[in-house]
Amino acid sequence: xxxxxxxxxxFLVPQFxxxxxxxxxxxxxxxxxxxxxxxxxxxIDSLADEKIATYLNATLPMRVANMAHYPDFFAFGxxxxxxxxxxxxxxxxxxxxxxxxAVNILTILxxxxxxxxxxxxxxxxISVDEIPANVTNAGNGGFFPFGVQGVVAGAATSFFGFxxxxxxxxxxxxxxxxxxxxxxxxILSLAVVFVAYFSVSTVLxxxxxxxSQVRPVFVVMLWKSLSKS
Numbered sequence: 001x002x003x004x005x006x007x008x009x010x011f012l013v014p015q016f017x018x019x020x021x022x023x024x025x026x027x028x029x030x031x032x033x034x035x036x037x038x039x040x041x042x043x044i045d046s047l048a049d050e051k052i053a054t055y056l057n058a059t060l061p062m063r064v065a066n067m068a069h070y071p072d073f074f075a076f077g078x079x080x081x082x083x084x085x086x087x088x089x090x091x092x093x094x095x096x097x098x099x100x101x102a103v104n105i106l107t108i109l110x111x112x113x114x115x116x117x118x119x120x121x122x123x124x125x126i127s128v129d130e131i132p133a134n135v136t137n138a139g140n141g142g143f144f145p146f147g148v149q150g151v152v153a154g155a156a157t158s159f160f161g162f163x164x165x166x167x168x169x170x171x172x173x174x175x176x177x178x179x180x181x182x183x184x185x186x187i188l189s190l191a192v193v194f195v196a197y198f199s200v201s202t203v204l205x206x207x208x209x210x211x212s213q214v215r216p217v218f219v220v221m222l223w224k225s226l227s228k229s
Contacts, residue, residue, distance in 0.1 A: 032163050033079060038068075041075040108196050115203035123209050131211055138211040145210055158197050165189055 045052040056070035085093045128141045139145030146153070168185050172178040204213065 037075040037078040112199045119206035
């Protein structure tokens with residue numbers, strides 16, 4: 001994909017600009033891969049009552065500012081496995097990509113459907129007086145407890161969900177009607193990602209008060225809430 005991108009740029013702009021663009025393209029993919037693998041590691045660790053984090057915090061703590069509290073070997077293993085799949089071949093990695101996409105969609109559908117039975121609209125209208133005294137930094141309550149700044153900060157966490165759609169443009173040579181199908185595919189993909197993020201955020205915020213949600217909350221909070229009902 002990156003090679004196709006650079007070949008196209010080579011005929012349009014000078015080589016130095018192509019180098020800068022390609023380098024920035026890599027800098028876009030590397031943090032995205034690291035953040036996604038770190039998120040998967042955190043979710044799986046939460047399902048195991050954070051045993052990995054507890055052990056590594058006790059044995060290999062990292063006391064460095066703006067860094068993780070411990071080296072996440074599980075996230076590193078996820079990246080290593082994905083690299084092996086890519087090295088095996090494009091066809092095999094394509095199959096795995098389809099499987100993982102199907103698992104993600106089924107997980108989101110399960111969360112939205114099951115979590116909707118636990119929804120409570122009052123969680124969107126919590127007053128300041130209802131916030132427990134032991135909770136710190138709980139905002140001002142209501143639908144926007146942290147104001148516009150909180151909305152912007154929350155949107156930044158979903159940034160990597162909207163990265164990678166330029167991969168669709170690299171398949172224009174394989175499309176039967178690229179002028180029509182490529183833009184349509186990008187728009188539909190963006191719509192699917194938006195609906196997924198919007199649905200999960202809506203269900204989670206209706207299931208539990210916002211001040212009681214700690215990261216990672218994805219699957220763990222849902223099943224804990226359902227088990228108590």
